Amino acid sequence: MKRYYITLSVLLLSAGCIWAQSGRAGKLFIIGGGARPDALMERLIAEAGLRQGGYTIVLPMSSAEPDSAVYYVKSQLMKLGVPRVYGINFTKGEPLKPARLDSVRRANLIYISGGDQNRFMDVVRGTEIEKAILEARSRGAVVSGTSAGAAVMSKVMITGNELKHPDYASTFRNIEAENIETKPGLGLMTQAIVDQHFVRRSRYNRLISAVIEFPQLTGIGIDEATAILVDGDKIEVVGESQVIVLENPKRSKSLRSGKLGAKDLRLTILLPGDVYRLK
Numbered sequence: 001m002k003r004y005y006i007t008l009s010v011l012l013l014s015a016g017c018i019w020a021q022s023g024r025a026g027k028l029f030i031i032g033g034g035a036r037p038d039a040l041m042e043r044l045i046a047e048a049g050l051r052q053g054g055y056t057i058v059l060p061m062s063s064a065e066p067d068s069a070v071y072y073v074k075s076q077l078m079k080l081g082v083p084r085v086y087g088i089n090f091t092k093g094e095p096l097k098p099a100r101l102d103s104v105r106r107a108n109l110i111y112i113s114g115g116d117q118n119r120f121m122d123v124v125r126g127t128e129i130e131k132a133i134l135e136a137r138s139r140g141a142v143v144s145g146t147s148a149g150a151a152v153m154s155k156v157m158i159t160g161n162e163l164k165h166p167d168y169a170s171t172f173r174n175i176e177a178e179n180i181e182t183k184p185g186l187g188l189m190t191q192a193i194v195d196q197h198f199v200r201r202s203r204y205n206r207l208i209s210a211v212i213e214f215p216q217l218t219g220i221g222i223d224e225a226t227a228i229l230v231d232g233d234k235i236e237v238v239g240e241s242q243v244i245v246l247e248n249p250k251r252s253k254s255l256r257s258g259k260l261g262a263k264d265l266r267l268t269i270l271l272p273g274d275v276y277r278l279k
Contacts, residue, residue: 026141027231028188032196032241033114033147034224038080040239044109045082047229048142054108055084059133061091061123062115062148069113092123104132107141114147118159121152121183133186143188150196150222156214157185158195158206170197172205175260180209189230191278192218199223199242211248212262218278219246226272233278243270247279 029044045051058073060066070087077085088100104110110133112120124130137143143153151157161181162172172179182193193214195207198221207219222228226239237243245268254261270276 024140025232026137026139026143027229028153029142029144029227029229029238030150030153030194030222031144031146031227031239032150032198032222032224032243034197034200036076036146037225037240038076040225040227041076041080043229043238044142044144044227045077045080048109050077050082050084050108055086056082056109056111057104057107058085058087058111058113059104059120060087060089060113060115062117062120062152063113064115064119066113069115073111073113090123090129096128101128101132104129105135105139107136110136110141110143112143112145112149112152114149116160117148117151117157117185118183120148121157121185124186125184130186134188137188147196150194152185153188154185154192154194155187155190156182156193156217158193158210159183170201171203172209175205175209175212176258177213177255177260180206180213182210182214191233192220195219195221197224198244204244207244207246208262208265209260211246211265212253212260215248215251215253220244221246235276235278237270237272237274239272241272243274244268245270245276249279
């Protein structure tokens with residue numbers, strides 16, 4: 001498959017690009033995985049201001065097939081009339097070229113592909129890549145991701161693994177103490193923990209476990225073909241399905257025979273167009 005990675009000649013285009021320099025933190029556009037309807041992507045394009053110029057950087061490090069991950073995002077955006085879409089596939093431990101980091105830092109849109117969130121964070125955690133993503137957002141860039149690219153948005157990141165049940169399952173079978181594995185994510189959302197493919201894969205047990213174990217965080221489960229647009233403490237649902245919000249306002253937690261209990265958890269089901277304020 002043809003490679004769609006950024007080259008030095010692309011970097012030279014930067015003088016003609018409109019870079020995000022709004023002076024306020026950029027928005028997040030977090031997609032729950034699955035299909036990316038054109039209407040959903042049109043909203044992403046509008047929020048990133050891509051029709052006024054600038055460019056998109058796709059970071060495919062979550063994917064086992066990074067060429068394909070870049071290709072499909074690039075193809076969809078180009079079909080929708082956005083021409084400047086480039087991929088940068090960083091690898092763990094590689095010498096980091098300043099020009100590539102600068103291309104991330106100055107992008108209008110950073111898009112993180114699906115795959116395995118652990119694979120992505122193993123490459124970027126504690127590196128200049130992570131710093132460049134955070135700097136881009138601080139300049140006003142939109143940061144987006146789907147599936148694994150959604151999971152990495154949280155400061156506390158759900159890895160997808162169970163500590164007590166090492167055989168992978170798409171959803172937890174139990175609500176147990178000390179079972180949900182988390183690792184540091186990018187920290188673009190500090191007050192919430194994000195889960196994805198949520199309704200389609202019935203990941204309720206996993207998010208319930210998370211808000212009991214991390215009661216200070218709001219649990220946000222995003223279904224497929226659906227996104228949340230995060231602007232400060234406001235989230236707006238975009239797409240075709242639902243977003244589930246779980247909260248533990250009393251920070252309730254009880255434990256019996258390894259099973260977790262809690263009282264008065266708060267459940268909210270948001271539909272497309274709904275707006276919610278994070279506490």
